[in-house]
Amino acid sequence: MDFGLVELSAEDRALQSEIRAFLAEIFTPDVFQHEHETGSGFNPKVYEALGARGWLYPELPVEQGGAGFTPVQKRIMELELIRQDARVMMMQGTSSLPMAAVRKYMDPAVADPILKECAAGRAVMCLGYSEPDGGSDIANAKVRAVQDGDMWTINGSKMWTTGAHISTYTFLITRTDPEAPKHKGITMILVPLKSEGVTIQAIRTFSGERTNIVYYEDVQVHDSMRVGGVNNGWTVLHGPLDEEHSIGLDMNGGLTDVSVGTGMCRVLGASMNEVASWAHKATGSKGQLLADDIRVRESLGAAMVDYEAGISTPGPMGRVKASDVLVKNAAALQDLVGTVGLLPMNTEGSIGNGDIEYAHRFAQGTATYGGTVEVFRTIIAQHVLGLPKAQLPGAKVFLAGKKK
């Protein structure tokens, strides 16, 4: 057990200062403005500046485009980026999932140049999993890929492909054997998004995050872009999915967050800080300083208890807890500050330049993307509590046959 401050060597301390100074330089005001306008979770200037130093995936060895950082150095980098703005770095996290699969399963002759482009910040990858008919039943994907010699022909549509409009590749779940049980008939293909037949349309969400619907019409992709065996997609997918679900995370001697929920909770933490700062200045109806008001003190205390729970609950359970506490407390903090809690960024009197207003909108998406909290409760029921699976008819369907 260890919760102490990480003791840095002189070298690491110097690196930390260097990183801090560099990030302060590249995260210019227009970067934030760009993110606010696009909601893309990506900025080519920032990514390429980081990539040029091997700092986008700094834990990778230098020959793979990284900087060979130790776990401590990687953690320094991670936290310094969060200090700047986690939103802009979304696609860095998204890309890292398919990158791991590409590295593991593809022919190095094809994979290496792709991975280098990613590490250099010139290419990003998105996740083409969910479809218009439903994202929770991920193994039920219907986008069809048919092989003819060295080429695959892909048809269908994917929904919620976040980052498709700025990505070079999508890591696509395709149906390659409609007769097989659903988990056994899917294949992963890394599809270049500039391919002919790909059409991308924006979907706007009320957190400001942009996502996309992507249509595939007779899209031709070479077999060398297949990731893992034909019809073996479920196994290939599991590596990245488990990572997204915080299952089997290498805790690195406590140098990682205990679950993906910590990132969600930082938005709550930022709101709490803003409310606390506000309470030191604002006064109530009887002229009392709100920092002394029992209602404010108790509400901030309650939020803090939930925040601590959100960042302390491990694995898949942490994902559910963090979303739950964020949803609950974002609304509660808005209630606490009153009408000013409704004011967005760049408006007169908004708290923390709109942080409180933003948190309530942002919170709602966390219950859905990356697998809904209901899907996670199903995972917890089976894998943590060992409860028997429900016998649902769709659990056994054969996609095309719908055999009885």
Place this chain on the structure above:
Amino acid sequence: MDLVELRRNDYTLEEVSQEVLVAFGDFFSDQCPTSLVRASQPLGFDQGLWDRLVEMGTTTMGLPESAGGDGAGMVELALVAEEFGRAIAPAPYIEHIVTSRALAAADNPALVEILAGAADGSRIVALASAPITPGAKQLVPAGAIAKDVLAFVGEDLVLFSVDTPFPHVANQGSTPLAWWDFDSVSQRTVIATGDEALRIYTRAHDERMVLTAAALVGMTEYALGLTVEFTKTRETMGVLIATLQGVAFPLTDIATNIAGARNIARKAAWYLDFSPDERPELPAIALVYASQTATHGTQQAAHLQGGLGFTVENDISMYFLRAKGWGSIAGDPNALLATIGDQVLASVK
């Protein structure tokens, strides 16, 4: 608060801690079946179990070596508390341990005899929850079996001693609670005064909150286990109720809360051991969250056994009643929330 502090977040238990956990887990499951818990009601104390706990070294492990103890830290004591709570053992483990540690910390020659009695378990000691105000009686946890109670009076930390403890008062948690009329107690030993007194008293309260939090975690986990087993055999409309999301999902929420509450309690214990001046709000957070977890968790666990979960005969009833009964003894949740809030407010100043 700093959201990007470069700290470790490592919950892995050391090997010795793991051994403590297993040893006490085995001890309580052998020595403290629920039949013994039931038989000890309503007082909530079993002398035989207490004697065996003393033999296990429970009353000395947390005392400093200078006081004849083994110098165990809060992390290990919290692990014992988790197993103690799992068994809802009728013994004043928490009260006695935190009070003896406070007495040892006072390092006062007048206490040598009492400390020896506390170490060998022959003298049960306890801690008053609030400062003494003349003319008002106070409900003292373990007050019906303790002859020595540590309390804050004005600027002083005072040990009140009696020959016969005050009579037990019935309570929801079946704990040895008693109304102490401190005014009537003439045997008083001032053990510390001023800042020193406040420091020892605050520390004892923090320790009590953390150990109670850990006990509530074990308690809730045992109750959850009872209901998980029930749902795997109980059927409705031809299916096991465990396969229904209306049953399974609330159970996952209990498990989720337990996992977080356990980590917070252990982290709070670690801070008390290794970094006591930082995160002063953690013991309160640990207690508040574990209390919420236990109250909600045991209620849901009882409810998901239907009418059977509402019966006295079902062991889950004992867990449900102690969730509130033990949690409220260690601190007033609303007062604690305000002090936690004060830390958030202070962190941005």
